[in-house]
Amino acid sequence: MATGDRPTGAGDTRTAAGDTITVRYFAGARAAAGRAEETLGAGLDHAAFVAELADRHGERLARVLAVAGFLVDGTTWQDRQTPLPPGVTVDVLPPFAGG
Numbered sequence: 359m360a361t362g363d364r365p366t367g368a369g370d371t372r373t374a375a376g377d378t379i380t381v382r383y384f385a386g387a388r389a390a391a392g393r394a395e396e397t398l399g400a401g402l403d404h405a406a407f408v409a410e411l412a413d414r415h416g417e418r419l420a421r422v423l424a425v426a427g428f429l430v431d432g433t434t435w436q437d438r439q440t441p442l443p444p445g446v447t448v449d450v451l452p453p454f455a456g457g
Contacts, residue, residue, distance in 0.1 A: 376444055379397065379398050379402075379445070379446050379448060380396075383395065384450065387423075390415065403441050404439070405438070427451040428449065430442065430446050
């Protein structure tokens with residue numbers, strides 16, 4: 359695979375299986391990403407995480423990510439400077455309407 363090429367599957371095949379995180383998309387984030395789930399390499403802080411997803415999926419998802427909430431293994435992502443460790447699941451939750 360050439361540098362910069364993206365695999366067509368759900369994950370990044372350039373990263374060893376044990377060094378990944380799972381990203382799950384909900385509602386408008388799922389629609390913008392065009393998938394429900396994918397994998398990324400671990401070790402990304404929040405800014406790098408958002409940049410990687412925007413690079414993969416374009417401006418539509420970038421707009422959603424700018425207003426979305428993020429859960430790491432079910433807990434709000436508070437410390438956005440600490441890199442994500444391998445094996446975690448990040449849920450991308452756009453704002454929801456209703457009550």
